[in-house]
Amino acid sequence: xxxxxxxxxxxxxxxxxxxxxxxxxxxxxxxxxxxxxxxxxxxxxxxxxxxxxxxxxxxxxxxxxxxxxxxxxxxxxxxxxxxxxxxxxxxxxxxxxxxxxxxxxxxxxxxxxxxxxxxxxxxxxxxxxxxxxxxxxxxxxxxxxxxxxxxxxxxxxxxxxxxxxxxxxxxxxxxxxxxxxxxxxxxxxxxxxxxxxxxxxxxxxxxxxxxxxxxxxxxxxxxxxxxxxxxxxxxxxxxxxxxxxxxx
Amino acid sequence: xxxxxxxxxxxxxxxxxxxxxxxxxxxxxxxxxxxxxxxxxxxxxxxxxxxxxxxxxxxxxxxxxxxxxxxxxxxxxxxxxxxxxxxxxxxxxxxxxxxxxxxxxxxxxxxxxxxxxxxxxxxxxxxxxxxxxxxxxxxxxxxxxxxxxxxxxxxxxxxxxxxxxxxxxxxxxxxxxxxxxxxxxxxxxxxxxxxxxxxxxxxxxxxxxxxxxxxxxxxxxxxxxxxxxxxxxxxxxxxxxxxxxxxxxxxxxxxxxxxxxxxxxxxxxxxxxxxxxxxxxxxxxxxxxxxxxxxxxxxxxxxxxxxxxxxxxxxxxxx
Ligand SMILES: Nc1ncnc2c1ncn2[C@@H]1O[C@H](COP(=O)(O)OP(=O)(O)OP(=O)(O)O)[C@@H](O)[C@H]1O
Ligand SMILES: [Mg+2]
Numbered sequence: 182x183x184x185x186x187x188x189x190x191x192x193x194x195x196x197x198x199x200x201x202x203x204x205x206x207x208x209x210x211x212x213x214x215x216x217x218x219x220x221x222x223x224x225x226x227x228x229x230x231x232x233x234x235x236x237x238x239x240x241x242x243x244x245x246x247x248x249x250x251x252x253x254x255x256x257x258x259x260x261x262x263x264x265x266x267x268x269x270x271x272x273x274x275x276x277x278x279x280x281x282x283x284x285x286x287x288x289x290x291x292x293x294x295x296x297x298x299x300x301x302x303x304x305x306x307x308x309x310x311x312x313x314x315x316x317x318x319x320x321x322x323x324x325x326x327x328x329x330x331x332x333x334x335x336x337x338x339x340x341x342x343x344x345x346x347x348x349x350x351x352x353x354x355x356x357x358x359x360x361x362x363x364x365x366x367x368x369x370x371x372x373x374x375x376x377x378x379x380x381x382x383x384x385x386x387x388x389x390x391x392x393x394x395x396x397x398x399x400x401x402x403x404x405x406x407x408x409x410x411x412x413x414x415x416x417x418x419x420x421x422x423x424x425x426x427x428x429x
Numbered sequence: 430x431x432x433x434x435x436x437x438x439x440x441x442x443x444x445x446x447x448x449x450x451x452x453x454x455x456x457x458x459x460x461x462x463x464x465x466x467x468x469x470x471x472x473x474x475x476x477x478x479x480x481x482x483x484x485x486x487x488x489x490x491x492x493x494x495x496x497x498x499x500x501x502x503x504x505x506x507x508x509x510x511x512x513x514x515x516x517x518x519x520x521x522x523x524x525x526x527x528x529x530x531x532x533x534x535x536x537x538x539x540x541x542x543x544x545x546x547x548x549x550x551x552x553x554x555x556x557x558x559x560x561x562x563x564x565x566x567x568x569x570x571x572x573x574x575x576x577x578x579x580x581x582x583x584x585x586x587x588x589x590x591x592x593x594x595x596x597x598x599x600x601x602x603x604x605x606x607x608x609x610x611x612x613x614x615x616x617x618x619x620x621x622x623x624x625x626x627x628x629x630x631x632x633x634x635x636x637x638x639x640x641x642x643x644x645x646x647x648x649x650x651x652x653x654x655x656x657x658x659x660x661x662x663x664x665x666x667x668x669x670x671x672x673x674x675x676x677x678x679x680x681x682x683x684x685x686x687x688x689x690x691x692x693x694x695x696x697x698x699x700x701x702x703x704x705x706x707x708x709x710x711x712x713x714x715x716x717x718x719x720x721x722x723x724x725x726x727x728x729x730x731x732x733x734x735x736x737x738x739x740x741x742x743x744x745x746x747x748x
Contacts, residue, residue, distance in 0.1 A: 192515075196517065199517040270479055271509060271514075271527075274507045
């Protein structure tokens with residue numbers, strides 16, 4: 182069971198790194214982030230702000246563009262391509278459970294997502310290296326910011342994975358995934374308007390605030406729990422969708 | 430090895446498999462025949478645990494394919510229709526992945542993969558990327574995959590489709606060889622293949638089983654039909670009249686052959702032999718008779734007869 186998961190996960194990773202699209206995604210993501218980082222450093226240079234550079238880095242327009250657009254591209258092929266090629270049949274007739282297939286695809290995408298963010302850790306170091314009178318980096322909030330990014334990533338990737346399980350067309354999967362993620366994202370803004378109960382409710386979805394809070398080093402355990410349980414729920418739904426071939 | 434009871438599968442609106450029951454015994458090579466859309470692939474998908482039936486039950490090695498699906502899948506090597514593979518992987522990589530997935534222990538994997546590579550004639554291309562292989566080699570990779578965990582039962586859905594005649598022969602030999610150790614259920618449209626490799630044939634039409642027997646018995650069933658061919662020199666109308674007048678003859682078809690001979694195909698009911706009567710008629714009418722033989726029916730005729738309800742059975746002309 183656990184060995185199966187590992188085998189499947191390795192295949193998912195191989196599938197990513199054997200495809201040119203993955204490198205394109207990695208590259209464009211890095212360029213986007215580098216530009217964002219550069220603009221920000223230039224903007225902040227010589228000014229006094231109440232947020233650190235790394236803190237602001239997790240709260241830019243670019244950051245969210247990347248999250249909203251890159252995630253569906255990462256997840257679009259997961260089920261759609263296997264369905265189109267028919268390999269879902271060889272996969273599902275091997276002695277593996279539907280649950281481990283869903284989990285391995287999810288874990289593969291998460292791993293790719295993490296690999297994608299990894300180079301940005303260097304920014305913090307670059308900043309210190311080149312700054313005139315460098316203040317030591319406060320690693321706590323930086324780690325928290327990455328943790329928050331990962332949590333939001335869990336939810337978004339599970340949504341993208343679910344979208345991919347609906348169809349055998351990757352483009353459709355990407356669009357549906359994007360729409361699902363965008364709905365969650367924009368519903369989060371309702372936490373800034375309307376009566377208090379509306380604000381309180383949609384506060385749970387406010388990805389932007391969550392990440393910026395994390396980047397300030399504020400870790401709210403309820404939010405951590407929210408992301409983990411929402412992700413678990415969506416993975417469960419995805420598993421049901423994959424199983425649905427059995428009762429159609 | 431396989432026990433199927435009243436298996437029915439309905440897709441939205443279409444009944445693909447309709448109350449099918451059959452068994453396949455251990456060690457048998459069983460050919461699964463039927464025209465397009467008969468429900469062969471559907472039955473195989475159910476047996477391999479890819480999807481359950483609407484009703485009925487199916488057991489493989491005593492395990493129910495729905496409730497003990499994983500147990501069943503461990504014992505089956507399934508090669509789906511169209512042979513889906515990951516085109517981005519190398520042959521050995523793919524087989525390694527599949528072996529791991531199917532629970533071949535790590536220590537035995539390498540040896541096992543070498544074995545199936547050799548068995549399927551993939552030695553030369555083991556390092557190549559699957560997507561760049563020719564169709565025949567891809568087909569072999571699919572076959573190697575279905576064998577890699579040394580399953581008790583092989584379910585192969587049209588494994589020889591798209592192969593050249595040499596490769597078909599090789600695969601046929603391979604399957605025959607495999608049949609010594611494995612039980613095999615194979616679907617195909619190439620009937621000589623079935624005649625040569627299978628010890629049993631199941632013919633399915635419109636979701637129902639219409640015949641299940643050895644290829645010999647099936648062809649005998651028609652052969653007993655005693656269709657006879659004669660080549661006779663004589664006056665055509667009188668030959669035709671005389672032959673039709675013989676007891677036991679249902680129909681006669683006459684066409685000219687070379688040297689003024691007539692080729693007559695004489696249809697008679699099962700398990701009768703009209704050859705003696707034809708000979709006596711020829712002798713009585715002083716015709717020259719240069720051939721008098723039973724028409725050997727092939728599985729193809731049986732297939733056509735059973736699935737098209739064609740009567741009387743017309744044998745292929747011009748052989
Ligand atoms: N996914 C599906 N949805 C709806 N109907 C289907 C589906 N798959 C197959 N069918 C129908 O079920 C019937 C049996 O199909 P099946 O693929 O089992 O035939 P087959 O015997 O394998 O034919 P072939 O020789 O062409 O491969 C056909 O009428 C087909 O249209
Ligand atoms: Mg078929």
